[in-house]
Amino acid sequence: MELGNVSDAGRLGSCFRGKNVSDGNRGYLTSPWFSTIFGLIGLSSNLFAFCVLVNSSRKMHSRARSSFLVFLCGLVVTDFMGLLVTSCIVVPYHFIQFDWRNVDPGCHLCNFMGLAMVFFGQCPLLLGATMAGERFLGIYRPFSRSVNMSKRRAWILVCLVWALGFFLGLLPILGLGDYTLQFPNSWCFLTLLHDAGNRAFCLIFALLGIFCVGLSFFLNTFSVVTLCRVYHDSESVQRRRDSEVEMMVQLLIIMVIASACWLPLLIFIVQTALQNADHISRQTENSLLIYLRVATWNQILDPWVYILFRRAVLKRIYPSLKTRPSIVSLYPVLNTSLRQKFTQESVLQ
Structure with missing residues (x-):
C-alpha cells in the first residue's frame, strides 16, 4: 500500500513519510484479535484494581498508607486511560483497515495518538x-513526612507528574520533532529519522525514562536497606509493621515490571537515535513494534500487583500474619513536643 505520491505530498501532513509500506509480515505482528484481547484484559484488570484501591482508601486511617494509595490510584488511572485511548484507535484500524490519508490527511488524529503514546508511556x-x-x-x-504529606498534596504531586508528561508529549506539536505513522499503519509515535529535532526528542523521551527507572532503583534500594537495618536493630522482630513491608513489596514489584517492560524500548530508541542511518529500515520498524508491545505489558501487569500483593490476600494464604506496630515505633523515642505536634496535625486533617 502506497502512503503517498508526489501529487499527494502537498496535501498530506508531516506524519506521512511518503514511503512504501507493504502488507508483508502482517500476520503474527498485526492480528486484530491480539490487540482486542490485550486491550480488554488490560482495561478489566485496571478497572478491578481501581475498585480495590478505592475500597482500601475508604477504610484506611494511616496517612502514610493513604497517601501511597493516592499514587497507586494515579498510576492505575493512567494505565487504564492509556489502554482505553490507544485501543480506541488501534482496534478499529485492524478490523476495518481505514486509510489514514483519507481519515486524517492533516495528521490531527496521528498527533493526538502520538501525544497519548508519549504521555501514557512516560507518566x-x-x-x-x-x-x-x-x-x-x-x-x-x-515523622517529618507524616506531618507534611496529605492526600491533597499527594494528588497535587500526581497532577504535576501528569502536567510534565503532557508537556513532554506536546513538544513535537510545538516543533521539536514529529509524530509519524508507524508500521503497520495502526499507530503513531515519535520519529526515529535522524534529523536534529527528531533525534533530540527521541533522546529526551528515552533518557528521561531511563533516569526515572534508575532513580527508582536507587531510592528503593536505599529504602529497603534502611528498613532492614531498622528491623535488625530493633529489640524484637515482632515489632515489624506489615504496612511498610506491603508498600515496599508492591513498589519493588512495580519497579521490576517497569524496568523489564520499558528498558528494552528505551535503550532501543537511544541506540537508533545515535546511529547515522538516513532512513528507517523494515527491521527497525518491526523491532520498534515488538519492543512497544513488550512495554505495554506494563499496563496489564501493574494492576495485579495491587490486587494480589495486599495484606488481605496474603492473610488468606498465610493466616498467621498479624498486624504489627508502625515503623515509627522502631526509631528512638522522640521528644514529647514532637509527638504532640504530630497528634494535633493528624486530628486537624
Missing part, C-alpha cells in the same frame, strides 16, 4: 520515581 515511569521518593521519605524521615 507511569515518572509516577514510579515519585512513589519511590515518597517511600524513601516515609522510611528515612517518617
Whole structure:
C-alpha cells in the first residue's frame, strides 16, 4: 500500500513519510484479535484494581498508607486511560483497515495518538520515581513526612507528574520533532529519522525514562536497606509493621515490571537515535513494534500487583500474619513536643 505520491505530498501532513509500506509480515505482528484481547484484559484488570484501591482508601486511617494509595490510584488511572485511548484507535484500524490519508490527511488524529503514546508511556515511569521518593521519605524521615504529606498534596504531586508528561508529549506539536505513522499503519509515535529535532526528542523521551527507572532503583534500594537495618536493630522482630513491608513489596514489584517492560524500548530508541542511518529500515520498524508491545505489558501487569500483593490476600494464604506496630515505633523515642505536634496535625486533617 502506497502512503503517498508526489501529487499527494502537498496535501498530506508531516506524519506521512511518503514511503512504501507493504502488507508483508502482517500476520503474527498485526492480528486484530491480539490487540482486542490485550486491550480488554488490560482495561478489566485496571478497572478491578481501581475498585480495590478505592475500597482500601475508604477504610484506611494511616496517612502514610493513604497517601501511597493516592499514587497507586494515579498510576492505575493512567494505565487504564492509556489502554482505553490507544485501543480506541488501534482496534478499529485492524478490523476495518481505514486509510489514514483519507481519515486524517492533516495528521490531527496521528498527533493526538502520538501525544497519548508519549504521555501514557512516560507518566507511569515518572509516577514510579515519585512513589519511590515518597517511600524513601516515609522510611528515612517518617515523622517529618507524616506531618507534611496529605492526600491533597499527594494528588497535587500526581497532577504535576501528569502536567510534565503532557508537556513532554506536546513538544513535537510545538516543533521539536514529529509524530509519524508507524508500521503497520495502526499507530503513531515519535520519529526515529535522524534529523536534529527528531533525534533530540527521541533522546529526551528515552533518557528521561531511563533516569526515572534508575532513580527508582536507587531510592528503593536505599529504602529497603534502611528498613532492614531498622528491623535488625530493633529489640524484637515482632515489632515489624506489615504496612511498610506491603508498600515496599508492591513498589519493588512495580519497579521490576517497569524496568523489564520499558528498558528494552528505551535503550532501543537511544541506540537508533545515535546511529547515522538516513532512513528507517523494515527491521527497525518491526523491532520498534515488538519492543512497544513488550512495554505495554506494563499496563496489564501493574494492576495485579495491587490486587494480589495486599495484606488481605496474603492473610488468606498465610493466616498467621498479624498486624504489627508502625515503623515509627522502631526509631528512638522522640521528644514529647514532637509527638504532640504530630497528634494535633493528624486530628486537624
